[in-house]
Amino acid sequence: xxxxxxxxxxxxxxxxxxxxxxxxxxxSLFDKRPSAHAQMETVNKQRVFFASYDNVWRAxxxxxxxxxAQENQDTGVIETEYxxxxxxxxxxxxxxxxxxxxxxxxxxxxxxxxxxxxxxxxVTIDKRMEILRDFFSDPxxxxxDGLEEKILFYRIERELVIQDALxxxx
Numbered sequence: 001x002x003x004x005x006x007x008x009x010x011x012x013x014x015x016x017x018x019x020x021x022x023x024x025x026x027x028s029l030f031d032k033r034p035s036a037h038a039q040m041e042t043v044n045k046q047r048v049f050f051a052s053y054d055n056v057w058r059a060x061x062x063x064x065x066x067x068x069a070q071e072n073q074d075t076g077v078i079e080t081e082y083x084x085x086x087x088x089x090x091x092x093x094x095x096x097x098x099x100x101x102x103x104x105x106x107x108x109x110x111x112x113x114x115x116x117x118x119x120x121x122x123v124t125i126d127k128r129m130e131i132l133r134d135f136f137s138d139p140x141x142x143x144x145d146g147l148e149e150k151i152l153f154y155r156i157e158r159e160l161v162i163q164d165a166l167x168x169x170x
Contacts, residue, residue, distance in 0.1 A: 045146070046124045047153045051160050053112035056121040059159035060108055063152055069105070076110035089148040102142070104129040106152075123156065125149045 049056050057073055066080040066088070085102030109124040127149055130139035 045126060045149055046122060047156075048115065048120050048122045049157065049160060050115065050118050050120050051163075052119045053110065053121050055160060055163055056123060056156065057110060059156045059163065060110075060123065062159045063155040064106070064108075066106065076112075078108040078110075080106045089151070091145070091147050101132040102129065103132065103139075104144070106148075123153070125152055 049059075051059075053076075060078065064078065064080065066083050069079050069081045071078045082103045082105050084100070085104070088104060105128050107126040107128070109126070111122045111124075113120050113122065127144040129142040129144055131142055132139050
């Protein structure tokens with residue numbers, strides 16, 4: 001057999017081994033899962049509640065467990081102080097606490113309106129995360145996984161349900 005034929009056979013066998021190994025073991029080259037950045041775009045950071053602006057504002061205050069840096073009900077903004085990653089929300093099933101260099105702040109934005117003749121309030125939660133690598137470098141932005149925002153929307157909804165139940169009970 002000539003040298004080029006042997007080289008061609010070796011390449012074909014190598015490609016076969018790579019494809020077989022990736023198929024059996026799973027290979028990131030052929031992974032069809034969306035990237036973390038693509039998953040972030042599907043995270044919904046807004047939610048519309050069919051309740052009055054004042055009720056949603058009170059419900060949000062009831063679920064925010066962090067120190068508030070500024071708030072203005074007229075402009076519809078609540079902003080928390082920076083929260084250390086170890087002091088903030090830790091997702092269930094986390095193996096270890098987050099890095100001590102991570103910090104974040106939550107900004108709630110409220111907008112009142114009407115939908116189909118009913119009072120409605122749109123709430124937007126912006127979680128701005130950053131990591132401080134060392135004392136001298138600028139903070140690096142990190143994307144949120146969206147879990148804490150979903151939990152906060154759920155808790156606001158539950159507070160509104162409780163408010164409605166208490167209102168009906170009296």
